[in-house]
Amino acid sequence: MQDELKPTGKPLWQALIGAVLTTVYLILLLKVEEQSEVIGLLAGGAVLLLLLTKTGHLGGIGNTLHSREGALNLLVILGTLAIVGFFYEDHFTLLLIATVMLYVLATLGLNLQFGFAGVLNFAGASFFGIGAYTAAVLGAHTAVPSLLIILVGGVMAALIGCVLLLPVLRTRGHYAAVVTIAFALLFKTFLEVNDILGGPQGLQVPSMKVFGWDFNNNVALGDSVELSFYFSYIIVILLVLIAAFVLVRRVERSWIGLNLDALRLDETAASCFGLNIVRWKVTAFLLGNFLIGIAGALYGMVGGFVAPTSFTFADSLILVSIILLGGIGNVWGLIVAAAIVVIVPEKLQAIQEYRFLLFGGLVMMMLLFRPEGLLPRSVRRYFPGGAER
């Protein structure tokens, strides 16, 4: 965002207007069906963004929010609630929003591994799948409460991820990436040939039940208003997402985040200052897979159905491309990138078929012209706003 003009901080009311405009824009984009309107909105949005960047408004607002993080957090949550509230009875749109949020959750985990510790993981969708299948099996055959199942989904992903620890620790860079690619391919084949897990047809996932309340029922508010059943799922996902976001933020703003950065940037130098490379790589890898697994378990419950075709190598690539697009290591960038990657092809029917081609092209353009991503990560601040300086 720091282009020619060095943007100065803008007053908070401008940020507020920006947030309202963004929310309205997103509602419009999610609402319109006509392809020409979608294209018009996307083009208009891009031009407006470009203009605001050139005039320094966007950078200025960014600076303001950078220094007032509480305001930013609140605005994003309120904006999300406003959008979800607007589409309260629209199943399709709410499912789309839930998918964006689950992608953000999964990429938060991937970001711990790849963005912080530099451990490439091209099997993100596999760990996502482990969480989803865990939800399917436990939900169908045991009486484990739904909220616990979500946690177990994360734990299973982390545990099965241990299979990869040895090769990931013993190889570096591209070689480690190849190992995870092999895992992703093996995982999908394993699911397809495994009859207990439903084979290629997959499994039904029982709905979420909390304190006897079945999430697959619509919620009636009074006589006239009926909330989509996805509405309740989204509230749970939002809470989990906020918790994960806080967790990843705290990792970043602690000595652990520093350790992960140090080992990513220079393993030899880090070793010479006592850093236990294995310990921190393992921590990042397990914690990351845990978050991806949780996202997967929620995904299974929301969709009600899991099949091997949802957890392919291509899906793993989408997760990685969200990180590259958003800005490696920046947690806010993930939200923007996940929204683009999930919503645009869904709304723009014409590019559905070509979305992998387009993502590939987009990632290559990013790496060529803006390798730090849409929202580059800034220097670590341990206690933004309040730290003595």
Add this chain to the structure above:
Amino acid sequence: MTNQPPANTTADAAKGKPLLMARGLTKRFGGVVALNELDLDLNVGEILGLIGPNGSGKTTFFNVTTGIYAPNGGTIEFDGRDLTGFSPQQVYHAGIARTFQRSRLSLPLSIFDNIMIGNHMRLTQGLWFNLMNRRAFRQEYEKSFETARALVKIFDPPLADRLDEPVAGLPMIDRRRIEICRALISQPKLLLLDEPSAGMTHDETAQLMDDILHVRGETDGLTIVIVEHEMGVIERITNRCVVLNFGSKIAEGTFSEISEDTEVKQAYLGIE
């Protein structure tokens, strides 16, 4: 992690025993003998210059001492303990810190972050402490921030107010200073400096050497080994020099002694 108290003057110092003793240290890379049966003693509180032509084994000696390479033969004793075959992590905890020939700072990270990488052994590393006990973490952070600021201030007072800036924007001399701060923050007993003047102008080098001598005054006689090609630097700051050629020690003594040594002249000038 162990929280060892700083110990600059050890019990061994009083007995006049060397701080570091290398005996028959050998390192081979394939057919190349980088260190050949090297014996080297380092006295407590001295600044030892390690010199020799390119490829004579100076940096290899550092890399073997700090555990980056395991030696093929010989032993290293440091502060009364056998360090041979220690990992870099163990060497660091034993009290040896180093800088690198080509500056190895983490460029996207802030000055503070880079210095804190060197402070690893004094920072609480538990998951619970870091993620859940934010109040205690904040106290440790603030204390560390003051320590880092005080250390940088010794080198360059204005720089001490810019600890949150990324290292990438700093000139070479400041990067070297930060690298030395990163090595010093853990209060090591021995500091290994690998060509601190590389990539700097003559004036900058002189300035950095002032800084090093100044810091040494403040740190109660820290022991230093310095690898350097600038003979002016060596002459100015070392108490004693060891000259290497093809991995072996060919001379030892004060700078004026070794600069008169015929074998040293041959090694550098190639006179038959």
